[in-house]
Amino acid sequence: MHEFRMPSLGADMEAGTLVEWNMKPGQTVKRGDIVAVVETQKGAVDIEIWEDGIVDRLLVEPGTTVPVGEPIALLRGEGEAAAPAQAAAPAVAGPALAPALAAEKVARAAHAARVKVSPAARRRAAELGVDVARVAASAADGVVSLADVERAAQPARPPTPGKAAEADRAAAMRAAIGAAMAKSKREIPHYYLGATIDVTRALSWLEQQNAGRPVAERILFAAVLLRATAQALAEVPELNGHWRDGRLQMAPAVHLGVGIALRGGGLVAPAIHDAEKKNAAEIMRALGDLITRARSGGLRSSELSDATITVTNLGEQGVEEVYGVIYPPQVALVGFGKVLPRAWADGASIVVRQTLRATLAADHRASVGHRGALFLSALERLLLEPEKLA
């Protein structure tokens, strides 16, 4: 008999609220199947199961908030006897994820068909007691938005507005991120490196590529940067992995965490799996898919828990460089700033080139500055030969 536990979907998660089960006792499940939906401070997440088995018993009812690591279901192997029946399975009453998340309201939505709902809208629906399954999406993509939920709540809306609850939720999310980042700063001896990289060739190469592509298949420069990062890591593998049990565990594949800002505040860093095997167009497709699901609900648990390194790109906000805080238990974070024209020495003359500040924050327990510098120079070399990044 195996216990299936509430997974940790990142170092800043303490608990999750079960929204719905997609499996029932007696059902056979396979590793990777999506077996439940869990509401977190970062939206609804599809939970994948990590081993094959037969569902013996569900230990938790939808609507229950469960701390990370608590058993939520029992699985048995093929041919294994069922567990002795017990009195009604005790629902684990964990600390409330956020006061705003009224459990029974989430539960009411749980049995309805799965609808696409933005994380902000799902939270608001829980606050207002709106069943998201009954809310019509106004947008063409069928995703229920915050405005849809508020419209649906109009007649039944209680006299006390949800502003206080919204503030509580935002505070809870900040506290969770704060706790994870404090742990990072307390435990990880960060070192920081930066390099200014000439991306003129990379940009013009991409422009040529995109000129020959249909609108829907155009590649963003961010995808090229992610591709270059995944390739450069092959040369300095000690930046790619996790620090666990007092030692570095290098990861065989690059699961590239990408910082994605959520509408209405908040941040998630889900992973593009096996990024080292994907070309620029494949990275772009994976990135588009991740951003869309991050904002509509529907990220998978593996994407939130197995990133081996994270990339943050704050260039669009006009920032020239970013010195990141490593997301534990990862051992490095790569930052990209805004693409800017800079005066550049080319031999004996000064020319204007499009440039970018790339930075590395890395864990000194796992790597040394010399190796970190090699990573940044590999990144620069790859971006100077963009044809190789196709």
Added chain:
Amino acid sequence: MTRENIRAALIEALCAIAPEGDYAGLRGDRPLREQLDIDSFDFLNVVIRLHDKLGVDIPEAEYRKLATLDSAIDYLAARLG
């Protein structure tokens, strides 16, 4: 296609991508990116929707002409005119 029709198509595309924006308070002469908190991925999706809806293929080099609502309407009116 009238400017009103173009404006409606633009707003519809933006709404689909950034449904939580403040469309009532949207100013025509200020950057859409700032007002609606859209990034380059959102913007690419708006361009894709405009292509599907209006049949306009907007080259990357001309994205900057869509920076504000007013300039985008001017640009699309010229392209469709």
